[in-house]
Amino acid sequence: MTDPLFVPPTRRQLLTMIGKAGGAAALYQAMTVFGHAAESQFNGPPKLSGARKGSTVLVLGAGVAGMLAAYELTKAGYNVQILEFQDRTGGRNYSVRGGDTINELGSTQTVQFAPGNYLNPGPWRIPYHHRTVLHYCKELGVELEHFAQLNFNAMTHRKDAYGGKPQRFRDLYVDYKGHVAELLGKSLNAGALDTTVTAEDKAKLLEAMRDWGVLDKNMAYTKSVKVGEQRGWDRPPGGGVNGAPIPNEVGTLSDTLSTQVWKEIGFYTEEVMQATMFQPKGGMDHIGKAFTAKVGHLVRLGTRVTKIAQDTKGVTVDWTDAKTGAAGQSKADWLVCTIPATILGQLDIQVSTAKKAAIRSLPYGNSVKIGLEMKRRFWETDYAIYGGHSFTDQDISLISYPTGNWFGDGPAVLLGAYPFGIGAYRLAGMTPEKRIAAALDQGSVFHPAEYKSEYLSGASVAWSRMPWILGCCATWTEESRAAHYQDLVSLDGRIVLAGEHCSYYGCWQEGALLSSIDAITRLHQAASAA
């Protein structure tokens, strides 16, 4: 069995070894093979087996990290119990539907959405390289569908750009690359880069700028049918006698820059945001439900942990029942704790000073999601927007159009806000009713004629006010990683932590699952050696 503490060589180290041993052909073959392995640290589910007969593990938290731990440890032969504070499993893997209740500190909402409609307050999209999530979806039978991320026809709004009038992302994107190409072309032609690039590369760059920027024969970015074929039209191409298209005017350099559209372009090229993306059909909570189908019988719901102790023989967890207030205690040989650091830092836990410091020093970000149910999909019928996001520099940060059931009739839910940072804190500080009003006001900039008149009902989740987490997810900095990360994730006696906060994929389910696999692999090794 592989030592779970073994640090695998990097791809480059391995390739160097293979190259020395087998020459160029072996190296090429290996590069091809590794080319598709380097997408993810996931190498299949953990290979645990041969748990000591009767060994017990207590898992705190029935989110996806906790449930994966319970699922795999049970398969390996451990007796597992999960304690969960809430009256449901899933944690942040969560969808709200009509009839559901949202309990924040200081407010309660009852969701009014029509049957079939939902909001994912937590995770909502899955990148193609999050192989752990994809693996368990396949294994547990969760049906995935496409999630539309990049939509050229969605809009961008900046209060100080274009007089506050939203622009199609398509138009801004094409203008942006047109102007960048024109300016770099000018520099190249003026010889400004002759000491930097070779003559051959200069020639290729000029060709690239002309082609990519859709420049005219004078290397200028200007209105033309060719530009229209990317940017759009005053009159689009058609059929018959009036078929000829009329291109529209391009945006100026200054107007284009005022929109800061490069931020959106950059957003879509982040690896975690790149197309192709997925979502579980019908709501993200189908993943939590699929894990629950496997380990739900091991979960004690409504259980508030108050104290976590350990000695050389095992762990002892004190708790109270959330409904009755009755005190209880659970014992086990080992403990996997997925309680968010925001909550864990307030508990009495018997771990090293360094781990305590790591737990207590880890800040969580905030975010707010607001779902707005509209009578009809006006963004599809009236604006030709199918999925994707319209970004704004208002507090709501964006509105996002649903993927799934495109072209459908009847009410649909769009995401009316998803800010981090100051916008999130401002919206979190409002009552749920005022959040909806703000979201309707701000979102109207994109759909002024429809946004308020088509509105039916709304629901919001401000993560900083959710009592079981008090934040959205861990926000490590480079400095805090260096100071505390290894202390947080280390096995401490009989206790190991897991969750997105114990990973380099913070705020993603992939991080929660990879962290859980790593934690239980090390726990199993220690349990086997003990």
Next chain:
Amino acid sequence: MTDPLFVPPTRRQLLTMIGKAGGAAALYQAMTVFGHAAESQFNGPPKLSGARKGSTVLVLGAGVAGMLAAYELTKAGYNVQILEFQDRTGGRNYSVRGGDTINELGSTQTVQFAPGNYLNPGPWRIPYHHRTVLHYCKELGVELEHFAQLNFNAMTHRKDAYGGKPQRFRDLYVDYKGHVAELLGKSLNAGALDTTVTAEDKAKLLEAMRDWGVLDKNMAYTKSVKVGEQRGWDRPPGGGVNGAPIPNEVGTLSDTLSTQVWKEIGFYTEEVMQATMFQPKGGMDHIGKAFTAKVGHLVRLGTRVTKIAQDTKGVTVDWTDAKTGAAGQSKADWLVCTIPATILGQLDIQVSTAKKAAIRSLPYGNSVKIGLEMKRRFWETDYAIYGGHSFTDQDISLISYPTGNWFGDGPAVLLGAYPFGIGAYRLAGMTPEKRIAAALDQGSVFHPAEYKSEYLSGASVAWSRMPWILGCCATWTEESRAAHYQDLVSLDGRIVLAGEHCSYYGCWQEGALLSSIDAITRLHQAASAA
């Protein structure tokens, strides 16, 4: 009723009028309204009504243009008959499945695909702004699903780049913008553009280059965690003790340029290629079948038109029955002819010399599509590629990964070739067996370990060898448009032509449908006036 020959004012003309009449508020409101109208020339189905009692229209060709004409003219009260050369309706709207026969000049193939699998030899994707296609899909009950177009994780191959080793599009794209940003940043900092851009724009451009290009503090594009977050990793982020990611090396400027990746980037920004795109679930022919459900009873299949004549009272079409060879004749008051110009140019047709010249001077491009059924979806499981295209400068031009049934087990069909131009002519010149062999050889560059060993069966369509069209679609040039387009689409006595070749959306179903709407609108006006 609106005069169908009326040329509507351009958006700008209209906005100017509105601005003069109603001031800024009215102008803004109108811009908002038109902002989403300018996607398409489609303004709803044609409003035809009040056909003269007993008026008859003959339609030649049961492709989507011909069937739309029959559908709408029948609704308006005309008696319509369609003559179709093939033994099926749909024309290029076409999908082949297991058991189907493909009859080219000189060869016959019987498709071997497993049940549920298919190849769309003709149209296969629908842009969000092709509102006519989308309208009729909705009206006729055709279920659409997403079509994955841009996939950052697909590959690019150039024989002379990276030693012929394919690169992930993601890597090349990030390298490309990184180098462009670095070079423009250098030019700006050297003052090379100080007479071109304002100081304010220069500052914004520098910020944009740093952000969009993911440049370091020295404005250089180089390996970093930040770049890794877009480009990928030697070791990706993970969970627990080995969670820290290790970024990989970036490509050099010369290597990046040698891939000509800007062509792919530009491809994805063409309006007709921009995300979001759609496909009919289960095969493109569901559109043709939906029209057939409405007008199939009006179609005479297997009918080879030999002569088209007209006088002041009506049209007369001579034909022979393809099976029996028996001659026949059909008469009607009016004629809508959707026969491709390649075939029509060989027929005896009684129209003006100018229209004949237009028909005969219109060249058609060629393309070849090859479907390869593989035992399993290795591109998904082993390469994390879900939809999208891997491009190459070999004859096959690309391979395209299917959208739909992602994560499914069992055989799946990928598109193993889709060239235009010289690659298409070379593949069209081969027997179907040799095409498959070539496609397997060339496509192996992307998936060397799997491509041949997982192969099950293949099917190909070379459009230049399809006897009923002898080409793929019309390829107008700016010059030929100027010389012939209006002659081609004009109503000539009692005859009007329709189809993608009679539109500015050549090679797209949207063009065929818009052309048909325009043609029957003018025909109805003439018939009403006659």
